Amino acid sequence: MMHVGDVTETLAAEVGLRSDEEIVRLRQIVRDHAIAQGFSLVDQTKFVTAASELARNTLQYGGGGDARLSKLTNGVRVGLRLRFVDRGPGIADIERALRDGFTSGGGLGLGLGGARRLCDEFEIQSEPGKGTVVSITKWKLR
Amino acid sequence: MERIPILRMGNCLIVAIQVDMHDRLAIALQDDLTERIVKDKAKGVLIDISALDVVDSFIGRMISNTAAMATVLDAETVVVGMQPSVAITLVELGLTLSGVSTALNVEKGMALLQQRRR
Amino acid sequence: MDTPKGAALIEILSRHRDALLTEWLDQHLSIALRRGLTTEAEMREQFRSFLNVFTDALQRSDILDANRPEWEPVRAFLAEMSAHRARQGYTPVETATFVFSLKQPLYVRLRTELDDDPAALSEVSWNVNLLLDSLGLFTTEVFQRSRESIIARQQEELLELSTPVVQLWEGILALPLIGTLDSARTQVVMESLLQKIVETGAGIAIIDITGVPTVDTLVAQHLLKTVAAARLMGADCIISGIRPQIAQTIVHLGVDLTNVTTKSTLADAFTVALQRTGSSVLTPSATA
Known part of the structure; x- marks a missing residue:
């Protein structure tokens, strides 16, 4: 358990991301926890979709990595946080990578920016040559 | 390797996606569909996604691309049964599947395909 | 003690x-x-x-x-x-x-x-x-x-009360919006409309904004998102009840409604919806 400010974070699951099948597994785990936290169906779907986008990024551009899902409580609020860690080439220009349409892998380039729009909080740290850490958070409404 | 079954009904191909697809499976479906359109001389493709509770940008793109490829092969594509939560999420994601026809359910989708063919 | x-x-x-x-x-x-x-x-x-x-x-x-x-x-x-x-x-x-x-x-x-x-x-x-x-x-x-x-x-009850989705005709839904639209409310509106579309199998939904006092960029975007989501599911939306000053604001804000059917009154929208579903409205003068 970890306290940052008034937020208590408890690790709920850890999934390695090394193949397509593991993205599917992560989606299922995230869905189960979103249901357990009482998320509405739309919020479940948004968070699972964001997880799927970022998991694919980790796999395709980061050369695989790990996803850590934790449960959050802040007073009466509950939420979920998902952190993706890879040791890949990193992102040189984060601002540009967040823009819709940016892609280095031949896709539509909706991954990072899209995932950010689907969540309440979005954080990204990256160092060229060292890897990337992306963290997304969603709170249950009311 | 597992495959998603494609059914033929008249000159239409019908796919009901019932599993949470991983990316390779989605690509395999796209390959199979384009091949079957040619082999069966299909004029319509109906993709039922009512069982999918997540459609991310990859699967969304696969659907768009399949529809575009079908058009090139002279077949119409209609996507049916998208769940409301999935639709809201796709819009938020910025994916509107602009070139794809949609219908509420299989029945309406088939009617749409017949009507377009006439 | x-x-x-x-x-x-x-x-x-x-x-x-x-x-x-x-x-x-x-x-x-x-x-x-x-x-x-x-x-x-x-x-x-x-x-x-x-x-x-x-x-x-x-x-x-x-x-x-x-x-x-x-x-x-x-x-x-x-x-x-x-x-x-x-x-x-x-x-x-x-x-x-x-x-x-x-x-x-x-x-x-x-x-x-x-x-x-x-x-x-x-x-x-x-x-x-x-x-x-x-x-x-x-x-x-x-x-x-x-x-x-x-x-x-x-507030929750009000939110639910203020977003009634009504069925006007076989295959035609209407959502009369009243009051200010914010993000939270729009999400509820959107969800209840889309859910009702699934339940009734209605192919057309009319969103009537006669009772919405102001339309800013955010509200317009919310409306467009609802229309886009309904389209993904296979239903068409018509926006009605656009008052002159709202039409002006929409144009001034540069909101693109070209892909959306808009009508000035709910009655006009209903007529269009009936035509699209294959029904029509006959007035005595038309039949004479």
Whole structure:
């Protein structure tokens, strides 16, 4: 358990991301926890979709990595946080990578920016040559 | 390797996606569909996604691309049964599947395909 | 409380119970009765129960501190009373007075009892004063919290009430929007409309914004998102009830509604919807 400010974070699951099948597994785990936290169906779907986008990024551009899902409580609020860690080439220009349409892998380039729009909080740290850490958070409404 | 079954009904191909697809499976479906359109001389493709509770940008793109490829092969594509939560999420994601026809359910989708063919 | 002063307090409370009760009622009853929400007998009973838990807690504690566990039953009693009063429409002052009205009768008794010991009198009075103050504040806090939860619940109810999706015809839904649209509300609107589309299998939904006072970029975007989501599911939307000034704002804001069917009135939209579903409206002049 970890306290940052008034937020208590408890690790709920850890999934390695090394193949397509593991993205599917992560989606299922995230869905189960979103249901357990009482998320509405739309919020479940948004968070699972964001997880799927970022998991694919980790796999395709980061050369695989790990996803850590934790449960959050802040007073009466509950939420979920998902952190993706890879040791890949990193992102040189984060601002540009967040823009819709940016892609280095031949896709539509909706991954990072899209995932950010689907969540309440979005954080990204990256160092060229060292890897990337992306963290997304969603709170249950009311 | 597992495959998603494609059914033929008249000159239409019908796919009901019932599993949470991983990316390779989605690509395999796209390959199979384009091949079957040619082999069966299909004029319509109906993709039922009512069982999918997540459609991310990859699967969304696969659907768009399949529809575009079908058009090139002279077949119409209609996507049916998208769940409301999935639709809201796709819009938020910025994916509107602009070139794809949609219908509420299989029945309406088939009617749409017949009507377009006439 | 086994100190002599504490014993004196307990002694006073039990010996003058009925007198305290009557005097307290004199002070408090006028307020409670004015509300017309209670009876004297009920008030008397409520205060009697309060005195019971209060004396009980007093006997079990060494320090007059309302935050200590011994006082939990008292707090629980007051919490229930405050929440009840919040629902009944009492004011916070009237609620806190339930506790504060005890001060004067109790102080009068203490003065008579400890007349010969001014030091003890002032100490006990001070402590009792602090205790009753914190209990009184506690009722206000609970009152406030109960009110907030009532407001939150009403907001939710209002949200659901204000987004009715109605079926106008076989295959045609209408969503008459009234009031300001914000993000939270739009999400509810969107979800209930799309859900209803699935349930009814309606191919056309009319979103009527006659009752929406202003349309800014955000509202326009929300509308466009709803239309886009409905299209993904296989349903068409028509936006109706666009007033001249709203049409002006939309153009000035540069919102692109070219891909959306818009009509100025709900009636026009309904006619279009009927045509699309294969029905038509015949007026006598048209049939003649």
